Amino acid sequence: MATRAPIASRPGGSRFAQFKLVLLGESAVGKSSLVLRFVKDQFDDYRESTIGAAFLTQTISLDDTTTVKFEIWDTAGQERYKSLAPMYYRNANCAVVVYDITQASSLDKAKAWVKELQRQANENIIIALAGNKLDLVQDSSSSDAPAGNPDKRAISTAEAEAYAREAGLLFFETSAKTAENVRELFTAIARKLPLDQAGPRGLPRGPRPGVDLRPEAAGTQGGGACNC
Amino acid sequence: MGGTSKGHQGVSNGGIELGEASSLSPRAEYSPNTPPRQTSAGVPGSTMYRGGSGKGTSDERQSPVVDMGHGDAFDEEALPPPLPPRPQISPERQTTSSSLYHPGSSKPSLQSKATTALSLTDILTQSFPDGSRGTYAASSARPVAGFSADLSPADYRSGASTRNASEYGDISSIRSYAPTLQVGGDIESLMGEALDSVQENSPWKLLSSQIESENPLSQISEEEKEFESKFAEEFNEIEDLKMLLNCWKSRLKHFFILSSAGKPIYTRHGDENLISGYIGVIQTIISFYHDVDDSLKGFIAGGARFVVMAEDPLYLVAISRLDESDTQLRTQLEALYMQILSTLTLPTLTRLFSTRPSTDLRKLLHGTEPLLSALADTFTRGSPPTLLSALECLKIRKAQRHLVNNTLLKARSPSLLYGLIVAGGRLVSVVRPKRHSLHPSDLQLIFNMLFEAEGVKGGGGENWIPLCLPGFNKNGYLYMYVSFLSRQAKSEGPSNQPTKSGGKEDEVAVVLISADKESFYEQQQMQDNVIQQLEKNGSMDIIISAVQKGRYSISEIAPGTLLRHFLYKSRANVQFTMPSYEPHFISPLERRKLLSLYHMLHASVHAKSAHLKVQHCVHRDSISLAWVTPFFELYCVAGPNANRNALTQGANKVVQWVRREEERVFIIGGAVF
Ligand SMILES: Nc1nc2c(ncn2[C@@H]2O[C@H](COP(=O)(O)OP(=O)(O)O)[C@@H](O)[C@H]2O)c(=O)[nH]1
Ligand SMILES: [Mg+2]
Numbered sequence: 001m002a003t004r005a006p007i008a009s010r011p012g013g014s015r016f017a018q019f020k021l022v023l024l025g026e027s028a029v030g031k032s033s034l035v036l037r038f039v040k041d042q043f044d045d046y047r048e049s050t051i052g053a054a055f056l057t058q059t060i061s062l063d064d065t066t067t068v069k070f071e072i073w074d075t076a077g078q079e080r081y082k083s084l085a086p087m088y089y090r091n092a093n094c095a096v097v098v099y100d101i102t103q104a105s106s107l108d109k110a111k112a113w114v115k116e117l118q119r120q121a122n123e124n125i126i127i128a129l130a131g132n133k134l135d136l137v138q139d140s141s142s143s144d145a146p147a148g149n150p151d152k153r154a155i156s157t158a159e160a161e162a163y164a165r166e167a168g169l170l171f172f173e174t175s176a177k178t179a180e181n182v183r184e185l186f187t188a189i190a191r192k193l194p195l196d197q198a199g200p201r202g203l204p205r206g207p208r209p210g211v212d213l214r215p216e217a218a219g220t221q222g223g224g225a226c227n228c
Numbered sequence: 229m230g231g232t233s234k235g236h237q238g239v240s241n242g243g244i245e246l247g248e249a250s251s252l253s254p255r256a257e258y259s260p261n262t263p264p265r266q267t268s269a270g271v272p273g274s275t276m277y278r279g280g281s282g283k284g285t286s287d288e289r290q291s292p293v294v295d296m297g298h299g300d301a302f303d304e305e306a307l308p309p310p311l312p313p314r315p316q317i318s319p320e321r322q323t324t325s326s327s328l329y330h331p332g333s334s335k336p337s338l339q340s341k342a343t344t345a346l347s348l349t350d351i352l353t354q355s356f357p358d359g360s361r362g363t364y365a366a367s368s369a370r371p372v373a374g375f376s377a378d379l380s381p382a383d384y385r386s387g388a389s390t391r392n393a394s395e396y397g398d399i400s401s402i403r404s405y406a407p408t409l410q411v412g413g414d415i416e417s418l419m420g421e422a423l424d425s426v427q428e429n430s431p432w433k434l435l436s437s438q439i440e441s442e443n444p445l446s447q448i449s450e451e452e453k454e455f456e457s458k459f460a461e462e463f464n465e466i467e468d469l470k471m472l473l474n475c476w477k478s479r480l481k482h483f484f485i486l487s488s489a490g491k492p493i494y495t496r497h498g499d500e501n502l503i504s505g506y507i508g509v510i511q512t513i514i515s516f517y518h519d520v521d522d523s524l525k526g527f528i529a530g531g532a533r534f535v536v537m538a539e540d541p542l543y544l545v546a547i548s549r550l551d552e553s554d555t556q557l558r559t560q561l562e563a564l565y566m567q568i569l570s571t572l573t574l575p576t577l578t579r580l581f582s583t584r585p586s587t588d589l590r591k592l593l594h595g596t597e598p599l600l601s602a603l604a605d606t607f608t609r610g611s612p613p614t615l616l617s618a619l620e621c622l623k624i625r626k627a628q629r630h631l632v633n634n635t636l637l638k639a640r641s642p643s644l645l646y647g648l649i650v651a652g653g654r655l656v657s658v659v660r661p662k663r664h665s666l667h668p669s670d671l672q673l674i675f676n677m678l679f680e681a682e683g684v685k686g687g688g689g690e691n692w693i694p695l696c697l698p699g700f701n702k703n704g705y706l707y708m709y710v711s712f713l714s715r716q717a718k719s720e721g722p723s724n725q726p727t728k729s730g731g732k733e734d735e736v737a738v739v740l741i742s743a744d745k746e747s748f749y750e751q752q753q754m755q756d757n758v759i760q761q762l763e764k765n766g767s768m769d770i771i772i773s774a775v776q777k778g779r780y781s782i783s784e785i786a787p788g789t790l791l792r793h794f795l796y797k798s799r800a801n802v803q804f805t806m807p808s809y810e811p812h813f814i815s816p817l818e819r820r821k822l823l824s825l826y827h828m829l830h831a832s833v834h835a836k837s838a839h840l841k842v843q844h845c846v847h848r849d850s851i852s853l854a855w856v857t858p859f860f861e862l863y864c865v866a867g868p869n870a871n872r873n874a875l876t877q878g879a880n881k882v883v884q885w886v887r888r889e890e891e892r893v894f895i896i897g898g899a900v901f
Contacts, residue, residue: 027594035689036688039689040688042688044686047682048683049594051595051599051677051693052691052693052694053691053692054688056687056689072689078594078595079594080571080592081694087745
């Protein structure tokens, strides 16, 4: 799957760009919930774990002339899928690494993902760190959401922010439940993406892989053909 | 119809063969003889099939492979591993009658309950463990008693050198429906008199005529009330800490999975703290038998049936108060085991435990508990596909299915292995390579993941799911592209389709399976093309309207019939068809009772040593029939004051109808590449 410059100019000077985005992070931190909030503006209190990976798209306008379409891979955070992760981030233009601000261990996991991305993914990948479930630590006075409890916070904003700055990441604390900062997160990513580098190349829809020329190995299971 | 008799020939001997592998022989020969006493196999003058050209199909018809092709699909590799031997129980122990269903409830003595009768139309042929056989005729109205509640496991394990075990086990599971069981003996009198006397001459008949207007399985007797309230609570999560343990104990059904080292892996009800003690006990008991080179298959205690399946390195346990047979519970455990394999593959599972016997599998299965629970709950509710080990297709015209098949074939992506269109849990179309069939057990896992659990459907997008299909190959992963269409359709254009909430019944999904993990975009492209074509050639509308219409009603296919519901399984196609549950079986409880009845009928005609081909069952609020031939299995239920003739007529009508509609209700010769 070759990465292509995902920008196209449209008549009238408007720009349309398409980017691959991957969500990574420990299981149950709220990756799918963030995506569902962003794509469908919905939230589900009882959400079953993602099985495998889900693919969704959402288009946002940055300004009157610029439209960005995200092709989003929402991965399952479970260990057993770990070996499949490269398939999803390999050609990603951007990544959202999510942790749960009420679970200390989830930031460690996020840091590990950031490291892996910086080592293995596209050189120019834009990475955002999202500390999710902000609603759980906000007391009722500061929002109309159901009362949270500041004591539940396991990771301070300052700590995460410092780490994000050091690692060169965008950083937001979000709540998929109340929608706080969700749109902002994706918009910030879109703004940081290299919209202006690419020339006006008319591109076909979506980064599709070329025709796979590998012989169709009969009975291959578990791939093995690709060891990235 | 009665004239087709061909002499003394047992169906189970494979003595009756079909001309063509996967199609039924002429229609007339499918009618049950009237009266049905003549239809019992193994009895002189009772054979009902005219022989075909004599090509052997007797082995094939048992194959669990879904043959979507022209008889080429009965792959050798498709045969499942043989089931473990059935448990044995000594007949001496069968003396008490405590109800499995209502432990401790005091029931009238068996014979006095003339309202319920179960007639076997076969001589009971017993196979003894030493390979010998014996035929005996029990006196009619022989009571079949249940297991005593204190029956020790030792009496019920395989290898016990007691005779004639399993059919008692199966029969006992139907006790609450059939306290009086007439075994073997004089067929004529069984079918002619015993039933008649029960059916037509008893006070019960009067009673039942008064209640005929009501639904067959919806009348509540005192003793059933307890069951009903329990059933209603069955699916609730256990939360109330105070009543936690009692609550847990009172569940009608439990499933446990543990490692052979005794680590809990999965339980349907309750959390680890609650069950750890039980897990310990179970592990100790199982290991005890394991250590002496024996294996515990099951036992009855406290009014519940315990079935154990040891699939090293896992133990799976089912505990049921729902009148299911050993074999049926074992099938359910097998499905749970397949679900675990589907997540991990067999080599991974084996490796994990051989390197570290104390592995905590829960971590590795994390996120798939909902899949296991969805399966478990399906079994508790009662599942025709699981009972019959067959799958259901969406009924559409042959030409329409052809069009859909061809659309899939034309759009086929290079790395496609299986392509399916599934609607409301029913199969619409399949494309597959010539040399690979689809296994019902694999399809069940896929259907469960798509339609019973929320993880995929609730995600709201397209999905790319690594999974192992153990029936296909338990050693490796395949990759499954899934997208639900009705959601897409709804978002486009003004919705003139009624949007049903919880629309499990009308979701349409495209499922594309490949061995190439990198082929998501390829499958996505195929899906785009398929949808576009289906929209263009009108198939999409047909599928959506067929799925929204729901299953056909029984009055549609047999106007005026007294039948209320049926299950018809085509053995060659490994598919079944059934009418809508409405209007007679609407609530989950009514359905569970119907399914319990089917389980009972199924168990009695599948008891290993009973060569039973037709069975009637009269129950307080229904009369039902099981009819098994080499080509089909039919289970049907009528209201309580239908008589045998009406039931038989109804059965005949159903069989004729299915024969006529065969290529609509089943996928025959699906698309192969
Ligand atoms: N209170 C709260 N709960 C959330 C939030 N985001 C997700 N959740 C819940 O956390 C659980 C896991 O969410 P999910 O999106 O499945 O996590 P994933 O495994 O990372 O995809 C679900 O029960 C969600 O309802 C949030 O922002 N606030
Ligand atoms: Mg998720």
